[in-house]
């Protein structure tokens with residue numbers, strides 16, 4: 150068997166969802182909304198499914214969706230993107246990440262990763278033969294230490310992989326931090342692979358800035374988005390990559406051996422969705438911010454130390470003094486088995502030597518579900 154995959158457990162999200170089901174727990178572990186996204190987008194998918202065609206669409210994605218992705222880049226970030234050569238549709242951001250890493254990272258290349266990191270990053274980099282170089286952001290504000298980041302870059306650095314806005318920390322990187330990353334990419338002639346699936350789930354007047362928009366980054370950056378997150382349709386698994394043609398070419402070669410293409414009716418509907426007006430995008434982040442506030446207030450009242458949350462679906466918190474256990478894994482076990490609420494241990498987002506004092510709750514749930522979870526926690530604690 151391949152050494153990369155032996156000893157790797159099933160992802161923490163699947164594990165926690167299975168445990169939640171087995172124990173009848175409220176599932177605040179895996180990140181997914183419990184209400185499906187806009188009915189007009191789903192209707193567009195249903196119409197396209199019935200009308201067809203339902204045959205292989207072009208490998209890079211249907212022209213309408215590639216055009217819509219290019220339009221969205223201009224509309225939200227002022228980025229000029231050629232839909233013919235600089236956009237590719239994938240089966241979710243996960244596939245996009247695999248394609249980008251397999252295309253851009255060769256055996257022996259170093260890849261700078263910011264930790265905590267989304268769980269597929271390390272296995273993908275290792276599978277490509279890359280050497281992960283991890284740099285930590287530290288709570289409570291998950292700030293990026295300039296010296297540590299500088300020390301991680303070297304002549305061996307092929308790429309930096311950055312998740313902004315960031316899961317699980319709910320951090321939006323500051324302009325200063327992004328400029329630091331960009332300056333190091335320029336200095337060491339490195340690529341940037343930007344996982345920006347939470348680009349539209351940003352709260353309280355924070356703004357998402359793609360690293361690609363910074364000086365000198367356009368030609369060395371690939372930017373990944375996910376319709377699952379932007380339209381609360383996580384099961385659809387439609388993602389998109391934007392990047393310069395010279396990088397998209399090898400990335401498309403990786404894609405052709407991974408999935409080759411993505412279901413056409415979903416692509417059609419996502420193209421429609423991306424063109425929705427500002428009230429949709431504003432409403433999405435306002436709704437989520439209200440849910441965050443509801444859950445954060447409830448958790449704080451119960452004694453959790455809730456960390457700042459400026460984006461994403463997630464709240465991270467400390468649980469010291471609540472009697473849930475010593476480590477985050479113990480705390481999550483206690484919560485799912487005895488309190489009937491599933492969360493995720495933040496240590497699952499580290500390669501090694503993880504801090505063990507934080508757990509993650511997903512708040513993109515109906516108010517009644519949030520209240521039920523809080524009531525269960527209150528009854529237990």
Ligand code: PMP
Nearest residue numbers: 241242243267316346375377388
């Ligand atoms: N990146 C991050 C940071 C995520 O949290 C997720 C999870 N949903 C993904 C990528 C994967 O997105 P998709 O479901 O579109 O594959």
Ligand code: GLN
Nearest residue numbers: 162163178179180181316
């Ligand atoms: N991104 C989701 C999370 O962080 C999980 C997606 C998955 O289960 N692969 O919870």
